[in-house]
Amino acid sequence: MPAWLRALAWGAGALWTAPNTAIGLLIGSFGMLRGARVHFSRSEHALVFSRWPWGPGGAITFGNSIVHTGDSLDRRCPTYAHRAGRCVEPAVRLGDHERAHVLQYMALGPLFLPLYLLGGGISGRNRFERAADRYALTGRGWWPAQLPD
Template identity: 50%
Template sequence: MAASARRLARAISGVAGAVWALPLTAPMLVMALMAWPFGARFSTLGPMLVVTRFPYGPMGALALGQVVLSRLPTLDLRVPSYRARDAARRDSPAPIRQERVHLGRHELAHVRQALVLGPLFPFAYLISGGVSARNRFERAADRYARSGRGWWPEW
């Protein structure tokens, strides 16, 4: 009985999170569908709709709501962490510069963050520092991509 109650609670919170994040998911879904004739490929991974071979934008990936857009052919890659990118710019010690994280898990962390914060996510993300190694959301996503734990930012 307890296990079925937990499954029901998880399902309800999953639906509630999806509805809460819908203002972010809907425009991303429209962009993804517009890219379909230009070679975009669709798949799912957990709560994410993954759009690979997206024909526009930067080379990495962008998660907003439950949609991840990426120009890459797959998210199953190890990429430099934000901390490693920052260390390379500052010419820091080699071990930090060589740190890699799993791109798909990094983006999954952002999707989970968006499911909790919904339409507030972009504002919280920007207030936390935008696209940088100082951003708590990016540090949490990198931590989750390395270890599988801790997708929520530490305050």
Template identity: 55%
Template structure:
């Protein structure tokens, strides 16, 4: 029940992702259901950058052929610390979970926390989840 509620709550975000993915099909984007990630994926998305990804609700848009590809954490890329490579799929799955809890509030909160940056608590939580398979929530428990 909670799973269905989360999918419904973030549906406006997911619709944006579906529209973006479908708009890029003529340029090579290919849809696939990603059961483990609870998301519809669009692989080979143009204009996301080499090896990049963007999650909108239960939709993951990514430029590579396979989402299960290694990548560096935001902190590693920013030079803050040395960390092992993580799975891009695990990182993006954390964002799917975040969207399912926050729904339409996700995008404004994400922007308020600094947008695409190593200092953004949403990105830090997604990296933590990809490293440890836990801790995808962006605020510490009290």
């Protein structure tokens, strides 16, 4: 794919998911009042709010924004299937998992959140989470339609 077409696709995806990104920007901004830091991550294609001061830990993605409680998205974490005891898998890089969600948001735009919630929310049953885990494990397959039921 030519570079100009790839840039156009990235721009269209970012525009399509802008309402979701706005949610992340709002949440991340509240965290900045209590010490959260923000930077743009080229590898994750997102504004990243790190050291978010509330919650149980981990990360959540909204469009092209990622809010997480740690210092870096480079930390390792278990996959949802591993955590649920369904299989034994190596830990994945948190940023790779969240990047899959950024790509999912860019493809589905405002439809992502309702589809994600209908798919089971934050759980190992959710096809979006399983696809993000697979992407973090292999570097391929962030789209949930590629998953068997």
